[in-house]
Amino acid sequence: MTNPIVERERGLVELERRIAELRDVNVDQPVDMSPEIAALEQKYEEILREVFGNLSPWMKVHMARHPNRPTALDYIDAFERFDELHGDRHFRDDPAIVGGFGLLCGRPVIAIGEQRGRDTKENLRRNFGMPSPEGYRKVRRLAHLAARLRVPIITFVDTKGADPGISSEEHAQSEAIAMCLYEFSQARVPIVATVVGEGGSGGALALAIADHVIMLEHSTYSVASPEGCAAILWSDASKAEEAAARLKLTAQDLQGFGIVDEIVPEPLGGAHRDREAVIARVLGSIDAAVSRLAAMPPDRLLEERYRKYRRLGSWESGQQESDGSHA
Amino acid sequence: MPMPEWLRIRRGKHADQRDAALWSKCPVCGEVLYRRDLAANLFVCTKCGHHFRMSAYDRISMLIDGDFTEIGTEVATGDPLGWVDKKTYPVKIAADREKSGINEGVVCGVGSIDGFDVALAVMDFHFRGGTMGTVVGERITMLLEEARKRKLPCVIFTASGGARMEEGMFALMQMAKTTAAVARFMNDGNFFVTVLTDPTTGGVSASFAFESDVIVAEPKAMIGFAGRRVIEQTIRQKLPDEFQTAEFLLEKGAIDMVVTRAELKPTLVRLLEYAAGGRRAS
Numbered sequence: 001m002t003n004p005i006v007e008r009e010r011g012l013v014e015l016e017r018r019i020a021e022l023r024d025v026n027v028d029q030p031v032d033m034s035p036e037i038a039a040l041e042q043k044y045e046e047i048l049r050e051v052f053g054n055l056s057p058w059m060k061v062h063m064a065r066h067p068n069r070p071t072a073l074d075y076i077d078a079f080e081r082f083d084e085l086h087g088d089r090h091f092r093d094d095p096a097i098v099g100g101f102g103l104l105c106g107r108p109v110i111a112i113g114e115q116r117g118r119d120t121k122e123n124l125r126r127n128f129g130m131p132s133p134e135g136y137r138k139v140r141r142l143a144h145l146a147a148r149l150r151v152p153i154i155t156f157v158d159t160k161g162a163d164p165g166i167s168s169e170e171h172a173q174s175e176a177i178a179m180c181l182y183e184f185s186q187a188r189v190p191i192v193a194t195v196v197g198e199g200g201s202g203g204a205l206a207l208a209i210a211d212h213v214i215m216l217e218h219s220t221y222s223v224a225s226p227e228g229c230a231a232i233l234w235s236d237a238s239k240a241e242e243a244a245a246r247l248k249l250t251a252q253d254l255q256g257f258g259i260v261d262e263i264v265p266e267p268l269g270g271a272h273r274d275r276e277a278v279i280a281r282v283l284g285s286i287d288a289a290v291s292r293l294a295a296m297p298p299d300r301l302l303e304e305r306y307r308k309y310r311r312l313g314s315w316e317s318g319q320q321e322s323d324g325s326h327a
Numbered sequence: 328m329p330m331p332e333w334l335r336i337r338r339g340k341h342a343d344q345r346d347a348a349l350w351s352k353c354p355v356c357g358e359v360l361y362r363r364d365l366a367a368n369l370f371v372c373t374k375c376g377h378h379f380r381m382s383a384y385d386r387i388s389m390l391i392d393g394d395f396t397e398i399g400t401e402v403a404t405g406d407p408l409g410w411v412d413k414k415t416y417p418v419k420i421a422a423d424r425e426k427s428g429i430n431e432g433v434v435c436g437v438g439s440i441d442g443f444d445v446a447l448a449v450m451d452f453h454f455r456g457g458t459m460g461t462v463v464g465e466r467i468t469m470l471l472e473e474a475r476k477r478k479l480p481c482v483i484f485t486a487s488g489g490a491r492m493e494e495g496m497f498a499l500m501q502m503a504k505t506t507a508a509v510a511r512f513m514n515d516g517n518f519f520v521t522v523l524t525d526p527t528t529g530g531v532s533a534s535f536a537f538e539s540d541v542i543v544a545e546p547k548a549m550i551g552f553a554g555r556r557v558i559e560q561t562i563r564q565k566l567p568d569e570f571q572t573a574e575f576l577l578e579k580g581a582i583d584m585v586v587t588r589a590e591l592k593p594t595l596v597r598l599l600e601y602a603a604g605g606r607r608a609s
Contacts, residue, residue, distance in 0.1 A: 162533075164553030164561050169571060172581040173552035174532035181506040182538055186514070201490070202502060202533045202552075209503045223490045223499040223530075228557070233412065233492050247495050248408050257407070259496050306507050310468065312500040313405075313461035 005062045005270070008051050012269075015044050052269045055218060058244040061226055063218040064198040065160075068272035070279060071129075072098060072113025072156035072196060078279045079104045082111065087138060091171070094135030095126045096163070099142045104154065105287040107294075110146035112139055112207060113156035116197070129197075130163040133176035136206055140176075140183045147187040152290045155207040157195040160225055162203030177206045184209035185309075188302060190293030192286050195219045195251075195260075196271075201228070211305055212289040213259070214282070215251035217266040221259075222249035259312065262289070330394050333428075337388040353377050369588045378545050378588055380525055382427070383434040383451035386484060390447070390592055391438040398435045398446075398473055399466035407461070410493040419455070419493070427453040431462040432487070435470040437479065440592065442606075443599040446474035449484040452526070458491035459531050464501025467535065471508040480518040480602055482595060485536045489529020489554075502534040509538045518602035520595065523550050523573065523582065541598055542582040544573035545591070550582070 019040050026033040055063060063069070076082050081103040087093040099112035116129030123129075131139075146153045162173055184191060184207075193210035199221030208221075215221060224232065226240035229247060254260040264282050271278040293301060330338075351360050356375035365372075369389060370379040387395055410416035424430055432455055435448040448470050450457045467483065474481040490498040513519055521539040523532075525548040533552055536542070544550060551571040559566055569575050573585045586594045600606050 162552060164557050166558065166562060166566070166570070169551050169553065169558065170579050172537070172576075172579065174550075175537040175581060177533040177552070178506070178535070178537040181502060181534060182510055185503065185507040186510045201499065202530055205499055205502055206533075209506075221496065223492060223495050229492050231557075232488075242412075246408065246410060246412070247492075249495070254496060257496065259500060306511070309500060309503045309507050312497060312504060313465050 003062050003065060003067070005059065005066055009269075012044065012047060012051070015040065015047070019044065048268055056245070057220070057247075057250050058226070058241040060218045060250055061198070061220050061240075061244050063270050064220045066270060066272055067118070069197055070271055070275050071118060072115045072158055074275065075156055075194075075196065075279055075282060076102060076111045076113055078283060079109075079111065080106070085138075085142065088134040089141065090134070090137065092134050094132050094138060096129050096131040096159075097135035097138050099138060102154070104283065104290070107152070107287075107290065108149075109152045109154050109290070110142050111154045111156075112142050114159040114204070114207060116158060127163055129159045130161060131159065131203060131206075132163045132165075132168045133171040133173045136162070136173075136176035136180050139207060140180050143180070143183045143187055147183075147189050150189055152190040152192065152294065153184075153187060153210075154286055154290070155191070155193045155210065157193060157199045157204045157208050157221075158197035159200050159203050160198055161200035161228070162206070177202050180206035181209055185305070186302070188298040190290050190296075190301065191305075192289045192293070194264075194282055194286060195221050196282070198225075200225050209305075209309070211293050211301060211308075212261050214262045214264055214285055214289070215254065215260045216264050216271055216278070216282070217251055218270055219251055220244075220249040221251070221254055222247045331397055333384045334388060334391075334395055337384065351379070353379075371588050376546070376587075378525065378547065380452050380486065382453060383429060383449040383484075386449045387434060387436075387438070387447065390440050390595070392441065393439070395436045395438040395447075398437065399462075399469045400430075402431075402462050402465050402469075404431060404460065404462050406493075407497045408493065408495045410495075416493040423454050427451060429454055431466070432457050432459065432491075433463045433466050435466045437473065437477075440482075440599065441596045443596065443603060444477075444479055445599065446470050446477075446479045446481040447484075448482075450486040450524075450531070452486040452488075452524075455491060456488035457486040457531070458488050458498070459501050460491035460494040460498045461501060463491075464498075464504050467505050468508040471505070471512045475508075475512045475515055475517060478515070478517060480520070480599055481512060482520045482522065483535060483539070484522045484524055485527040485531050486524045487527055487529065487531035487536075489531060499530065502530050505535045506538060509535050513538075513540070518599070520598055522591070522595075524548050526550070528552065528554055537581075540602075541584075543591075543594065544576065544582050544585050546573060546585055546587055548573040550576050 079102040084100040098115045102111040117123030117126045191210040192212045193208040194214040226244040227237045229243040230239040231237045267274040353372040355377040358374040433450045519539040523544040576582045
């Protein structure tokens with residue numbers, strides 16, 4: 001399926017090419033072309049604003065899936081240092097999950113991310129960023145390691161969802177995800193999760209139980225993919241656009257619900273249009289959150305994490321807080 | 328303590344007359360079964376042994392000795408997204424209440440099974456396909472917190488199509504909430520058993536269903552993360568019939584035991600006895 005964001009960008013690419021051409025020509029021409037260039041540049045800005053200024057939820061889904069959008073490794077590789085660790089110690093190493101030791105703003109951390117491919121070949125190797133149970137068992141192992149060494153856990157969420165294949169079912173995908181949730185809810189170290197692309201269902205949540213949850217401005221995070229939701233409710237995946245609108249899956253909606261703590265802005269047209277700036281901004285936000293959380297005693301960190309998820313519900317009557325007797 | 332109305336009716340002498348439908352047809356062998364015989368046989372087909380899906384109330388009546396103190400009855404379904412498709416979400420909920428006779432997808436409470444006090448949750452597939460929204464997540468969390476406070480073992484019967492779409496991310500977050508409650512409960516040394524009934528999938532299987540000490544399943548129950556249809560669409564081929572059945576999961580090492588309904592209560596009692604360090608004098 002073609003990505004409508006990529007389609008929209010085609011027209012802009014053509015305009016960019018003409019502006020560049022004029023600039024080249026302008027250097028060795030006696031006639032000054034500057035006014036023409038300025039006019040084209042203004043038009044370019046206008047189109048950019050018109051096309052990308054007010055993205056619908058469905059367009060955000062495509063922005064989150066944009067082939068050039070920075071992936072987990074683009075962020076992790078911008079750490080001062082990263083040493084990847086591999087495997088689930090049982091069966092295999094899942095390339096849809098990357099993780100290991102890293103150094104972020106001078107601080108040792110465990111970084112874990114869902115990694116989709118940056119081209120078709122890599123996508124095939126990484127199963128389009130859909131982790132298998134082995135991947136989630138690697139996540140759990142690394143989270144456990146972080147908790148033991150008392151270093152923060154930094155995660156990058158970017159998946160359509162957990163792999164729905166035969167071998168994933170044979171290897172107990174449910175159990176693998178459930179035990180990630182279990183580990184993350186108990187780890188006595190700060191956890192900061194950033195949804196950098198698509199946050200699809202339980203496969204995303206497995207890396208996203210965190211003390212601080214960040215989303216990029218045009219990332220999405222939902223109970224099921226819009227296509228999946230439309231198939232489940234209406235047996236018609238083509239109604240995905242309608243599902244995208246109903247699911248309230250945008251960063252803005254989720255911040256309003258208190259499910260997401262912080263939104264990192266993207267340049268007009270999406271994160272891939274200024275990768276370095278977006279990556280630096282995200283790492284800055286992560287570092288700020290980790291610094292704040294690292295100052296908290298572990299008992300309090302855990303208690304606040306419990307309360308944060310304990311509160312999430314919409315029912316009205318008889319609302320009560322957790323008993324709070326356990327620190 | 329007051330006995331819930333539904334339990335009183337089931338304990339009463341006219342219990343077998345409560346069903347409007349007198350006959351049920353077995354979806355596996357096609358046998359037409361007299362409803363009273365079916366109930367007497369624990370909703371297992373007398374001809375082929377097919378385990379019918381049970382209502383939460385029937386299940387609790389079958390297991391619990393005497394009284395049952397419900398937890399979380401005051402928690403009512405909200406509409407966090409203001410969901411509308413062909414109908415509004417509140418209209419769907421009202422219709423499911425009418426149809427299923429219960430007010431949400433799970434019934435939770437405290438009672439005893441053959442003398443062992445337990446915190447018990449039973450999900451009901453007849454209400455929104457047993458999907459987990461905020462009420463299901465909240466009631467299960469409340470039950471686990473109560474069990475932890477009173478140091479009771481906890482038994483949860485699952486039956487679920489996964490997370491409830493109409494509550495969006497609030498539904499997904501119930502996986503996080505219930506898991507956190509499970510972890511606290513288990514960290515204190517309490518015993519946790521789940522019984523996976525047909526079907527147990529998605530957000531429920533990928534959270535508390537698979538976090539317990541002992542995982543029991545009913546025969547032929549469909550258990551998995553992704554639904555069968557999704558997998559078939561992904562791999563573009565038909566799956567074998569036994570794929571994702573309880574027996575399949577047992578062979579793959581994902582669950583502890585497959586137990587027929589007739590053996591279920593005695594099995595649970597034995598497990599509770601081991602965890603309690605033997606049978607108490609009562």
